[in-house]
Amino acid sequence: MSNEIELIKDPGLPAHVHRRADDDEKYAKRAETQVSILFLLSAFGTVLTIVSYVFIPTDKFIFIPVMGETNAEQLLLGLGMAIALFCIGAGAIHWAKTLMPDNEVIAERHEFRSEDEDRAEFVKTVKAGASAAGLGRRPLIKRSLGLALGLSGLTPLLLLRDLGPLPKENLQKTSWKAGTRLVTDPGDRPIKPADLEVGAVAQTLPELAPGEERTLNNIGKDAVLLIRLRPEDFNLDAERLSWTHEGIIAFSKICSHMGCAVALYEQQTKHLLCPCHQSTFDVTRAAKVIFGPAARPLPQLAITVDADGYLVAKQPFTEPVGPSFWERSS
Ligand code: FES
Known part of the structure; x- marks a missing residue:
């Protein structure tokens, strides 16, 4: 059985609503900048998390008017993580809503190894999908998203510090x-x-x-x-x-x-x-x-x-x- 890959309009999804970015390149550029700013803010949130975790002593307290005496490390950790997660989510949603195509791709695949030409076709389609998402055309989004995702990957590494000294x-x-x-x-x-x-x-x-x-x-x-x-x-x-x-x-x-x-x-x-x-x-x-x-x-x-x-x-x-x-x- 050969692979069938087709672009369809899913009858279950609402019909494509025309978006301004579809034909207004200036508007699309602005949306791209907004998405990138959100991703950069997310990267900033991760840096804030890492810096507060590494450099702020755990027993440092600061006075915040509505909260009173507050542990500085925990406050900044929470703030950093909230910014990082919220902004990467908001950026992804904004990107999807304004710039990404809303076609659904269905790929029916053979259960076992496909024939070589089907595999080549599949790779071609994935590449086409990535280019349709605009990553190639929108380097600003690509770089800011890469930075945000790369930095967010560092956060779990910090938690290793709390596991104590190495057994050796x-x-x-x-x-x-x-x-x-x-x-x-x-x-x-x-x-x-x-x-x-x-x-x-x-x-x-x-x-x-x-x-x-x-x-x-x-x-x-x-x-x-x-x-x-x-x-x-x-x-x-x-x-x-x-x-x-x-x-x-x-x-x-x-x-x-x-x-x-x-x-x-x-x-x-x-x-x-x-x-x-x-x-x-x-x-x-x-x-x-x-x-x-x-x-x-x-x-x-x-x-x-x-x-x-x-x-x-x-x-x-x-x-x-x-x-x-x-x-x-x-
Ligand atoms: S703990 Fe395995 S042989 Fe001693």
């Missing part, structure tokens, strides 16, 4: 610093190497500074597993070995696959297991992944002891803890 950035900042003591969880008691027997595993957290409180977010990011092996069990390079202390090694507890808590330790094999998707990490080889979907080892925390003999972090984590789905290349 967030997970890069744990509470571990050089000299932070490891404390029991629960109990918050500092730990000495002698508290752990060979084969033991313990969950620890960083010691809180006076006045600091633990948040759920921090507990999740900061949780560290301490495991004690015999020093000769390790199969580590010199640097990673220097991050252990008397056979005690520390890893982030958040699985590097999807962020579950790595909760199972097999003493015989010296493997840590994540219960969610069975990623398995070899403790003797710096938590290298030996099975499962995790893409990278559990980050290792370098530890030593302080002057009082308590276990402390030597330095913060050197890589983000937790899932690594945003850095697939690693």
Whole structure:
């Protein structure tokens, strides 16, 4: 079946009413300018929205006679969006009512791929439609509409700012610093190497500074597993070995696959297991992944002891803890 494309007068639509712009080019030019002004106003509204969102502090208030004390950012955001949306709508309506042809185009298309000549015919008709809409003849409208639509596309990008820091950035900042003591969880008691027997595993957290409180977010990011092996069990390079202390090694507890808590330790094999998707990490080889979907080892925390003999972090984590789905290349 070939495509049928025809221009018809839809019997359901009112008959074409003669418009002044149909044969008065001066009037058509004026309408074109009006439409363009509306589109430019819309672009201005979007710029106002972006500027108020980025530059006006959220706690700035101004006095407006009928409204009283008003939040400046919210007022200008609302105003900007209202101008942007109203003007682009008004411009489109004015354009359609004064300048666009009011013929209805019906294109009956074959369900599957059409024959080449039908496709070429279709492209020709679309181009003819665009030219009938006057975009080619009315560059002012084309440019102002492009500007208004382009800028309005930027607005949703701004909302990304409210989603908080990127996960990678967030997970890069744990509470571990050089000299932070490891404390029991629960109990918050500092730990000495002698508290752990060979084969033991313990969950620890960083010691809180006076006045600091633990948040759920921090507990999740900061949780560290301490495991004690015999020093000769390790199969580590010199640097990673220097991050252990008397056979005690520390890893982030958040699985590097999807962020579950790595909760199972097999003493015989010296493997840590994540219960969610069975990623398995070899403790003797710096938590290298030996099975499962995790893409990278559990980050290792370098530890030593302080002057009082308590276990402390030597330095913060050197890589983000937790899932690594945003850095697939690693
Ligand atoms: S979250 Fe640990 S294996 Fe998937």
